[in-house]
Each structure stands twice: as C-alpha cells, then as structure tokens.
Amino acid sequence: MIRRRLDSPASIGFIAGVLAVVFVTLRLLVAADGDISRFIVAGNGVTDATQVQPAIHVFDSFGYDGQFYWRLATNPAELDLSRYRGVQLDSSIRVSRIGYPTIAWALSLGHAAWVKWSLVLTNVVGFAALAFAAAQVARKRGHPAYVGLAIASSSGLVMSLSRNLCEVVTIAALLAGLALMSRLRYAWAGACWAFACVTHEQALLIAIPYAAYRIVQLLRERSWKLVAADLPWIAAGTAFGVWQIVCRSVIGGFPMTESGSATLDIPFRGLVQQARHWVEHGLERQQVLVIPQLALLIVLIVVAFRSAASLATDDRWLRWALIAATALAVSLSNAIWVGPAELRQFVVLSTIAWLVIVASRRQIPLLLFVATATVWIATAALRVAAI
Numbered sequence: 297m298i299r300r301r302l303d304s305p306a307s308i309g310f311i312a313g314v315l316a317v318v319f320v321t322l323r324l325l326v327a328a329d330g331d332i333s334r335f336i337v338a339g340n341g342v343t344d345a346t347q348v349q350p351a352i353h354v355f356d357s358f359g360y361d362g363q364f365y366w367r368l369a370t371n372p373a374e375l376d377l378s379r380y381r382g383v384q385l386d387s388s389i390r391v392s393r394i395g396y397p398t399i400a401w402a403l404s405l406g407h408a409a410w411v412k413w414s415l416v417l418t419n420v421v422g423f424a425a426l427a428f429a430a431a432q433v434a435r436k437r438g439h440p441a442y443v444g445l446a447i448a449s450s451s452g453l454v455m456s457l458s459r460n461l462c463e464v465v466t467i468a469a470l471l472a473g474l475a476l477m478s479r480l481r482y483a484w485a486g487a488c489w490a491f492a493c494v495t496h497e498q499a500l501l502i503a504i505p506y507a508a509y510r511i512v513q514l515l516r517e518r519s520w521k522l523v524a525a526d527l528p529w530i531a532a533g534t535a536f537g538v539w540q541i542v543c544r545s546v547i548g549g550f551p552m553t554e555s556g557s558a559t560l561d562i563p564f565r566g567l568v569q570q571a572r573h574w575v576e577h578g579l580e581r582q583q584v585l586v587i588p589q590l591a592l593l594i595v596l597i598v599v600a601f602r603s604a605a606s607l608a609t610d611d612r613w614l615r616w617a618l619i620a621a622t623a624l625a626v627s628l629s630n631a632i633w634v635g636p637a638e639l640r641q642f643v644v645l646s647t648i649a650w651l652v653i654v655a656s657r658r659q660i661p662l663l664l665f666v667a668t669a670t671v672w673i674a675t676a677a678l679r680v681a682a683i
Contacts, residue, residue, distance in 0.1 A: 305435060308444045309428030316423040316457060320416055322680045323458060333412045334683060335460050338363035338383070348382030350409040355683075362415070362460035364390045369397035369415060370408040375546045381408070391543050392551035395469070395495030396462035415460040423448070423457060426468035432475040437611075437655050446660075447471070447650040449668045451589045451675040452640030458679040463643045466496040470647070473528055482524040486531030493536040497552060498644045501621045503532035509613035561629040570633035582682050585674055586636040592671050593642055593649075597622055599664065600649040603656035611655040618652050621645040638675055 302311075328334035333352035339359020348354060352366065367374075367383035368390070374380050375391045385391065400418045404410035431444030448467075456463035469492035476485035492499035507529035514520060522530070540550050579586065597618075604615040625645050632641055639646075653660060 303441045305428050305431035305441050305444065308431035308441045309424045312427030312445065312448060313420065313424030316420040319454075319457060319676055319680065320420060326680050327683050332416060335416055335458065336362040336366045336412060337459050337683060338366070342384045342386055344379070344382045344384075346382075347379070350381075352412060360459050361390075365393075365397045365400070365460055365462065366411055366415060368394065369400040369404070369411045372398045372401050375543065377547055388543065388547050388549060388551040388554050389497075390551075391547060392494070392539060393462055393496050394539065395491050396465045399465065419457050419460070419464045422464040422468045423453065426453075426464060426471055429468065429471035429475040433471060433478065433651070434654050436475070436478040438657050439654055439660070443654060443660065446665060446668055447647060447654065449650075449672050450643045450646040451585070451592075451638040451671055452643035452646065454672065454675045454679055455638035455640045456643070461640065462495050463640055466492050466499055467643060467647055469495060470499055470502055470644075474651070477525075477528060480524070482527040486527040489528045489532035490535035493532045494539045497536070499532070500536065501624065501644050502617050502648065503529050503536075505616035505620050506613050507533065509616055559629055559632055560624075560627050563623075563626045566628050566630040566633050567626065569630045582678070583636055585638070585671070585678055588671050589636075589639050589675065592667055593639060593646055595664070595667070596646060596649040596653070599661075600652040603653050603658055606656045606658060607652065608655070608657070611652075614648065614652050614655055617648050618645075621648050638679075 302308075323335070324330060324332060331353050336352055337360035338348070338352055338354045339357040340354055341358030343354050343359055343363050345354040363383055364385055367381055367385070370381055372394060375394075377385045377388060377391070396418065397415075400411055400414040403414035403417055427444050427448045429444075430447035431441040434443035434447065435441050450463075450467075453464055453467065455461065469488045473485040473488035473492065476482070476488065489499065489503055493503060510526055510529060514522075540552060544550050574586075600618055604618065607615060621644055625642055628641065653664075
C-alpha cells in the first residue's frame with residue numbers, strides 16, 4: 297500500500313520538495329552562516345556594497361549570476377543595463393532571462409526586501425514541480441514514478457538551488473510542457489514552453505528540434521495545415537522572438553547576438569584547453585566533482601544515443617534534440633569551461649538524455665541509477681559546505 301502511494305507523481309513531487317527544503321536549510325545554516333542573502337553570491341566586482349538597497353551580503357569577488365537575478369527580481373521592469381539598486385548588469389543576455397526573476401518578484405509581492413527569500417522559494421517550489429512533471433512523463437512511458445527523480449537529477453540543478461539561478465525554473469517549465477503534451481493539452485504546453493524560452497535561451501534546444509521535426513512531418517505529408525500539436529513550438533518561438541525585440545527596444549541590441557562569440561568555439565577545443573589546464577594545475581576545491589559529473593554526463597549521452605533507435609513515433613523528435621544539445625555542448629568555448637559550476641551549462645542536455653532513455657521504454661540499468669544518486673548526493677554535500 298505504501299509502495300503504491302509512493303509510486304505517484306504527486307508523491308515524487310512532494311519528496312523532491314522535501315529534499316529541496318532540507319538542502320536549502322542545511323546550506324543556509326552551514327555555508328551561508330544563517331544569511332539567506334549569501335545565496336545570491338553578490339560580489340563587489342559588479343555590486344556596490346555602499347549602494348545596494350535593500351542590503352544583501354556582498355563578497356570580495358566578482359560574484360555570481362544570482363546577483364543579476366536578484367537585481368531583476370526587485371523590479372523586472374528595470375531592464376536597462378545601467379546600475380540599479382547597486383548592481384551593474386555585465387551582459388545584455390541577463391535581461392533576456394526574465395522568467396525566473398519575474399516569478400520571484402511576484403512571490404515577494406513587489407517588496408524588494410523579500411526578494412532574497414522569494415528567489416530561494418521559487419526554486420524550491422520549482423524543483424518539486426519539476427520532479428512532479430518528470431514523474432508524469434516517466435509514468436506515461438511505462439516506468440515507475442520514481443524515475444522522475446532521475447530525470448531531475450542533474451548536478452547543475454543543485455547549483456541552481458544553491459545560488460539563486462534560473463535552471464530549475466527552466467527545466468520545470470520544459471518538463472511541464474512535455475507532460476501536458478502527453479495528455480494532449482497543447483495550449484497549456486505551449487504556455488509552459490514559452491515561459492521556459494524567456495527564462496533561459498537553452499530551452500530552445502528542445503523547442504527548435506521539435507519544431508523541425510513537426511515541419512519535416514508536414515512536408516512529408518504534403519500538408520501545410522498546422523494542428524494543435526504545433527502550438528508548443530509556435531508559442532515558444534513567438535515568446536522568445538517577441539521578448540528579444542522588447543529587449544532590443546530597451547538596450548539597443550538583441551541579447552542573443554551579443555553572447556554567441558563569447559560562448560561558442562570550434563568543437564571540443566574549449567574542453568581540451570580546460571582539461572589541459574586541470575592536468576597541469578589541478579582542480580580548485582569547489583571543482584573537485586567535475587570529473588565524476590562529466591563522466592556521468594558522458595555515460596548518459598552514450599546510453600541515450602543507443603536507446604534512441606527504439607523511440608516511439610511521437611518521441612522521435614527527442615533524438616533530434618539530443619543531437620542538437622550534444623553538438624552545442626562540445627562547441628562551448630573555454631570561457632564556459634573555466635568555471636564548470638557543477639555542469640549547470642549542461643542541464644538541458646542531461647535532461648534530454650534522460651528523456652530519451654525513459655522514452656525508449658527500455659529497462660534502465662540499476663547501475664545508472666546508483667551512479668546518478670551518488671553524484672547528486674556528493675554535489676549536494678559540497679554545496680552545503682561551500683558557497
């Protein structure tokens with residue numbers, strides 16, 4: 297009876313929510329010394345401690361991306377790149393990722409002093425929703441609901457929970473869209489994907505391959521009639537394009553066009569350069585887990601490609617997404633690899649790989665679950681102890 301109750305998406309979502317609360321509480325008490333604003337990891341490189349208002353902890357460093365989400369969450373309408381509440385945006389790409397700070401702003405009821413809490417709350421609730429949606433996807437493909445926890449297991453999501461980042465919300469919206477598509481609720485799925493694409497541009501790694509697959513199907517059928525199944529990619533593309541135009545009207549340029557040259561390079565060159573650096577100089581204390589994290593990711597990708605041949609017709613587009621996400625991953629520049637950050641830049645790739653494995657309906661090796669859980673627990677333990 298207990299096992300049956302636990303084998304439900306609602307139970308898995310609840311378990312994930314409890315895990316997130318426990319993790320955040322331990323991190324608050326240990327790494328953050330009881331100061332929730334330390335999750336923001338604001339640094340005096342772009343945050344002026346004398347001007348920041350309301351007051352948050354400012355480290356003697358450049359800081360991390362959470363400081364930009366905090367700044368946007370205090371007022372999502374303030375998109376200008378100039379300093380606001382003491383924080384200077386370092387890139388126009390920040391304003392294109394408006395989804396997560398907007399939710400945090402709404403949860404704070406517009407009170408800037410509450411944002412340091414609402415950012416964390418948004419991710420805790422988002423992680424529970426993510427696991428709930430992942431469990432629904434797993435059940436629809438003939439697997440137990442607990443497999444949803446594996447889909448939600450990316451080490452990058454731990455980093456997102458740790459430092460007020462947007463990846464949890466992005467993946468939650470993408471998986472919610474997939475779960476709704478499985479139930480033929482395409483309009484709601486489109487809304488979820490649209491939100492995902494204005495939360496992080498990597499959501500396009502799912503939306504674009506799905507769009508390409510649908511268009512190829514229409515060409516093969518010699519039909520130009522769009523149907524309900526096309527709503528998710530249409531909504532995602534429209535939302536992304538419209539928001540890019542809005543950003544351009546404020547900052548004078550499209551955010552996406554200003555980030556590509558700094559993040560992309562010849563395939564594998566960035567990784568090889570950083571691997572050589574790790575061999576010659578060793579890993580920093582907070583980067584020690586990058587080796588097992590990367591090894592697990594590679595195994596996931598290999599297993600996913602081997603499983604892709606057995607995908608059902610409705611899921612074959614996932615193979616296209618896997619190819620696109622893998623191609624992007626191996627083409628990231630050295631600037632991205634310098635700070636592996638629990639591989640948060642590969643959260644979408646890891647999620648797609650798990651989706652392919654689950655959708656193939658093959659039996660998932662127990663060793664893969666064990667390795668996934670081990671890496672997740674080790675990453676969480678590190679993030680409890682280190683800011």
